[in-house]
Amino acid sequence: MRNPEFKEQLHEYSQWRSQLIQAIEMYQEWRIRYGMNDVHSTGTILNILNGLESDRVTLAFVAEFSRGKTELINALFFAETGVRLLPSAPGRTTMSPTEVFYDEEGGSYIRLLNIESRLEDISLAEYKNNPARWTQIDLNFDSPTQMQEAFKELIATKSVPRDVADKLGLWNEREAAEQGVVNPETVEIPCWRHALISFPHPLLKEGLCILDTPGLNALGTEPELTLNMLPSAQAIIFVLAADTxxxxxxxxxxRNHVCSARGGRKHGLAVVMNKIDSMWDDLAGETGYDAAIESQISTSAGILNIDESSIFPVSAKQALLAKVKSDNVLLEKSRLYSLEKYLSDDILKQRRQILLNTIKKDIGFLVGESSNLTDGKLTNATKQLEEFKKLDFENHEMTEKLMAETRDRQQHYMVNVENFQASRKVFSVQAKILIDSFAKEKVDEIIRQTREDMTKSLTTYGMKQQIRKLFDDLRDLLQDAVDTTNETRRLVKAIHKKFQDEYGFKEIEPQLFSIKQYQFELEQIFEEGEAFRTSAKTTLTEQSIVVNRLYSTLISKARNIMKHAQKDAAAWSNSVLTPLMHQIKDHKKQIEGRLQMLRKINESKGSVAENIAILEQELEPLKRQRSELATIIKAMQLDMSADSEQ
Structure with missing residues (x-):
């Protein structure tokens, strides 16, 4: 599979996503058209649409220095420029983590964050929201040579006093001694901490984003890369050199960065054995060449504990040259085909499924509710029509009796609506207690106290104890919310059951709020942080700046988890009774409609057939409503059958 085919599959994925957006917009319009819209469902749907429109397929390339990673990126995606677009010449390597994407609003540029920003207690995510803090170089996409020249800034270095490098976390005395460097006055360090590159390449415009992470030192000193950015990538391509x-x-x-970023999952994780051209032996010939590659694959698979099929032997240098010269024979020899096929087939298919699962999780309940309500209205209207068909239209006494019974039902309904409103007030009080249990003020006070205690701690061990205390306090905060959550859930179930029992409402199992996922996420980031802290021995030894940055990253993630818990609790409490309210509203309409039909029948001078025809005609809008919804559900590719069987 050649790169144009990857481009075509990415384009197909982009079109599929656009169709999905269109289908969800149609669903939103359907809800408005048939009076099922409310502010909370609108917010849910708009969040999904915003997420889909900003969706990117992120591929993270990870490798130690001099593995040919950047050359591989050039060969895979940018060969048609005719130049080695990203700097990858021998002895020159990208020094700062680099994100390549297309920012339609911002245009073509390189934004560079200075290395001194490490001294500030500000996350990379926060810096990204403040373009003024970055040095910007404009790019001319129509001039590959101008871009190529501008990209040289990615490998820029400078010499600084050793104590400055130490403060920045870029000097390790033990590591330097192993390399024969003792007490230098100055140290060469990267000029830039992070780079953002945007230009309108066709693949980038379709939503591709490339994360290029340089070397163990970068991963070891930037916890956000390992704990935030790598886990969010759709795939991690780990590059080895075949000759080493x-x-x-x-x-x-x-072990410490790639596998942890995948959370133990092997899907979306590929190993590229680059530089296979270096294994060519004129004396051994083709057979010996193939055998040497297979042997290296087998050995590497054993060390990394992965299947041999997950390792892709490649010559990025040959692939780039072949694509620039349109040399199909050389391209075949580069073996890039298998890697491109993996990216096209496995990664894009996986991304589709992830999006579908997310959509089903976020609006599957809304769609199920819409389907149940629509089916219920049509079923009730059909039953009513069948009942009326059996009536003696000439017997006014019978129709008057039915009208009296229906009015009694209407009166009983109004009493129970008052009871529902009272129950809803009780629920609102309980829900507020739940939401307040995750209050930002409570979380920030715990974090403030931890930071204050950490500043008094001069050792890594002391810092570790403080961060452990932070997580213990946040665990306690979540645990305090358990009882409140359970009480709120019981109340919601009781309110639903009352209306199901008294009115025969179709049972819609209410969505129940749970804090388990937040507890799990909190434990996970603490474990990830501990693994990071204890693993990167060569970069973390006696480097408090890195330890501080690690803990700042953990605190930021913990704060976000608690923020999401509160936001989700608020959204849940605002919407959990909405399906029941829709049913109550429809029940009222059914009673009023029944009274209106009985009056028509009682007052009608027409024939029985004419009255029946009028009633049948009133079913048509309900049938159309259900048919439209079925078409939309199909367009959204949501299989609701599994939900209905549960």
Whole structure:
């Protein structure tokens, strides 16, 4: 599979996503048209649409220095420029983590964050929201050579006093001593901490985003890369060099950063064995060449504990040259085909499924509710029509009796609506207690106290104890919310059951709020942070700046988890009774409609057939409503049958 085919599949994915957006917009319009819209469902749907429109397929490339990672990126995506677009010449390597994407609003640029920003207690995510803090170089997409020249800034370095490098977390005395460097006056460090690159390449315009992470030192000193950015990528491509195999630093990077970012999952994780051209032996010939590659794959798979099928032997140098020269024979020899096929087939298919699962999780309940309500209205209207068909239209005494019974039902309904309103007030009080249990003020006070205690701690061990205390306090905060959550859930179930029992409402199992996922996420980031802190020995030894940044990253993630818990609790409490309210509203309409029909029948001078025809005609809008919804559900690719069987 050649790169144009990857481009075509990415384009197809982009079109599929656009169709999905269109279907969800149609669903929103359907809800408005048939009076099922409310502010909370609108917010849910708009959040999904915003997420889909900003969706990117992120591929993260991870490797130690001099593995040919950037050359691989050039070969995979940018060969048609005719130049080596990203700097990857021998002896020159990208020094700062780099994100390549297309920012339609911002245009073509490189934004560079200075290395000194490490001294500030501000996250990369916060910096990204403040373009003024970045040095910007404009790019001319029509001039690959101008872009190529501008990209040289990615490998820029500068010399600084050793104590400055130490403060920045870029000097390790033990590591330097192993390399024969003792007490230098100055140290060479990267000029830039992070780079953002935007230009309108066709693949980037379709939503591709490339994350290029340079070396173990970068991963070891930037916890946000390992704990935030790598886990959010759709795939991680880990690059080895065929001539060296798995080195000690490769293995450390693999175990402590790559595998942890996947959370133990092997899907979306590929290993590229680059530079297979270096294994060519004129004396051994083609057979010996193939055998050498297979042997290296087998050895590497054993060390990394993965299947051999997950390792892709490639010559990025040959692939780039072949694509620039349109040399199909050389391209075949580069073996890039298998990697491109993996990216096209596995990763894009996986991304589709993730989006569908997310949509089903977020609005599947709304769609199920719409379907149940629509079916219920049509079923009730059909039953009513069948009942009326059996009536003696000439017997006014019978119709008057039915009208009296219906009025009694209407009166009983109004009493119970008052009871529902009272129950809803009780629920609102309970829900507020639940929401307040995650209050920002409570979380920030815990974090403030931890930060204050951490500043008094001069050792890594002391910092570790403080961060452990932080997580213990946040665990306690979540645990305090358990009883409140359970009480709120019981109340919601009781309110639903009352109307199901008294009116025969179709049972719609209410969505129940749970804090388990937040407890799990909190434990997970604490474990990830501990694994990070204890693993990167070569970069974390006696470097408090890195430890501080690690804990700042953990605190930021913990705060976000609690923020999401409160936001989700508020959204849930605002919407959990909405399906029941829709049913109550429809029940009222059914009673009023029944009274109106009985009056028509009682007052009608027409024939029985004419009255029946009028009633049958009134079913048509309900049938159309259900048919439209079925078409929309099909367009959204939501299989609601599994939900209905549960």
């Amino acid at each position: 195999g798995v080195t000690k630093s490769d293995l450390e990077m693999w």
